[in-house]
Amino acid sequence: EDTSAPLVAVYSTAVPTLDYPFAELSGVTPRQRPIVDALREALLGGPGADAIAKTGLRAAGGQALRDHTDDPRVSPTGIQVMTLPQAGVVDELLNQWAGINLSARVQVLIDVSGSMNAQVPGTALNRMQLTVEATQKALRLFKPATQLRMLAFSTKLDGDKDYREILPMASVAQHLAGGAPEKLAQLKATADGGTGLYDSVLDTYRTARREWEPGRLNLVIVMTDGRNEDPHSISRADLLAELAKLQDPRRPIPLIGVGIGPDADKPELDQLTAATGGQAFVAPDPAKITDVFFGALSRIAGG
Numbered sequence: 001e002d003t004s005a006p007l008v009a010v011y012s013t014a015v016p017t018l019d020y021p022f023a024e025l026s027g028v029t030p031r032q033r034p035i036v037d038a039l040r041e042a043l044l045g046g047p048g049a050d051a052i053a054k055t056g057l058r059a060a061g062g063q064a065l066r067d068h069t070d071d072p073r074v075s076p077t078g079i080q081v082m083t084l085p086q087a088g089v090v091d092e093l094l095n096q097w098a099g100i101n102l103s104a105r106v107q108v109l110i111d112v113s114g115s116m117n118a119q120v121p122g123t124a125l126n127r128m129q130l131t132v133e134a135t136q137k138a139l140r141l142f143k144p145a146t147q148l149r150m151l152a153f154s155t156k157l158d159g160d161k162d163y164r165e166i167l168p169m170a171s172v173a174q175h176l177a178g179g180a181p182e183k184l185a186q187l188k189a190t191a192d193g194g195t196g197l198y199d200s201v202l203d204t205y206r207t208a209r210r211e212w213e214p215g216r217l218n219l220v221i222v223m224t225d226g227r228n229e230d231p232h233s234i235s236r237a238d239l240l241a242e243l244a245k246l247q248d249p250r251r252p253i254p255l256i257g258v259g260i261g262p263d264a265d266k267p268e269l270d271q272l273t274a275a276t277g278g279q280a281f282v283a284p285d286p287a288k289i290t291d292v293f294f295g296a297l298s299r300i301a302g303g
Contacts, residue, residue: 020057088250091214104217105147107204109163110135111224112152113196115263116189118225120286127225127260127286128189134290135223136181141297144173147216150184153200154193155230162196162230163203169211194229197222198239201272205246205255212251220276223258223293225286227265236271243275254278258293261286 022043028036042048058064116128123130135150142148147170153163166187167180201222208220228236243255257269259282269280283292 017062091250103143103145103215104219105169105208105211105213106142106149106219106221107169107208108135108148108150109153109200109204109220109222109224110150110166110187111154111195111197111222111226111260112157112187112189113154113194113224113226113229114190114192115195115225116260117191118261120261123287126189128187130286130289131223131260132184132187134293136184137290138293138297139172139176139180141294142172144171144176146172147213148172148175151200151204152187153196154190155196157190157193157196161199161203162233163200195224195226196230196233197224197226197228197268198233198236199230201255202234202239202242205243205253205276208253209246209248212248212253214251218251218253219256220253220278221256221258221296222269222272223260224264224269225260226263227268236268240271240275243272247276252277256296257281258289258296259283260289 022040024036024040043052053064110131112128116131117126119126120130125133139148148167149165149169150167151163151165155162158164167175167183170178201220204222205220208218212218234242246253253276255273255276255278257273257278257280259266259269259280262284264282264284266280266282269282273280279296281292281296283289
């Protein structure tokens, strides 16, 4: 041991302290009661408390549990315990960490309207097939723990609803293990369905708001090749007003728009995404949809 530079305890008030309470859950049965009591006595009784004190752990108020007057490296007096931050501050920190860690909770809307059947020049594929390919590849861009839900949308796709669920909310690891790429490969565009964009975006965004999860990058992504074509849907002005009502700066949910092909309405996507702090990306050439989609996800992940 180098006694010329001994290790000493440093008591910082800049970071929260960790505590280890003995918590008894409700519902303890008569058979379990003696075990719980024995554990409490072992931890908090004389011998247990002395053993804990020897490790250097302190009481909840910061005071030492045993006298260390014979050890100049340790302060026996009470230390100031930092006040825990407000919930909003914790949410903000978790959001920042999520951005760094790429942990996300994502709702993805995929356009399956009739125009997605259009053949893409220079390829043997249509817009729908290229979009599915991009989505299959994007699954592996997310971390395995990322939570993901996918929905198809057109007009009256599920009764009066313009959308239906393709993949339920689950981790990417679960989706890959459960054959999600193969399920996506079966996705087809409707023969003559329109683009029910507004109602689909609003309902999905409301779901994302209800299910907002701290510590994750919460997102809604919409992939479409056109503009809203549902005459019975909410108007654009009303949609923008509803999206504005759903905003919470402490719990952001950016809407990300990915336009596919020359018919994608970039100004419309810009308006919708801007209302949520999101962004729109367009691939005028559908053959480039994979590059655009990957670029969008990289920009989002990078903050």
